[in-house]
Amino acid sequence: YAGKSPSVGLNIRLPHEQHANQHQNITLTFQHFFVRKVMFIKYAKAYVVVPGGFGTLDELIEALTLIQTGKSTRMPIILVHKPFWEGLMTWFQDKLVTEGVIDQSDLDLFSLVNSADEVLDIIFRYYENCGFEPSATEREIKLNL
Known part of the structure; x- marks a missing residue:
């Protein structure tokens, strides 16, 4: 880690909105949202979510749901x-x-930050504490996705 791995972008073909960013080393483009989400869930080491629309919310809620229910491994x-x-x-707290x-405790599944430095700090701290090697249970979860 620490910037030694490539940045992989998982993009979707849309008539508008979606385009690759200049920081991606590898760009994969998908026709369907569900395939893209499977790739996010199966291969991500962290989810960094920036402001977006319905698609962003869909992917965020899917990740939270899969981690909350034990169908995906915990990650930042x-x-x-x-x-x-x-x-x-506020809605999560006041309604859900x-x-x-x-x-x-489900609200502890994610962190809110304002800076890139905070993002890196959370990711590095997480993996410094638990390591990158999956446990037997985590490996089984990943293999069954």
């Missing part, structure tokens, strides 16, 4: 730009937790 989920996400976080459809 980092939401960048706190002001953008604060309304959703209050109504009992998620547990308060």
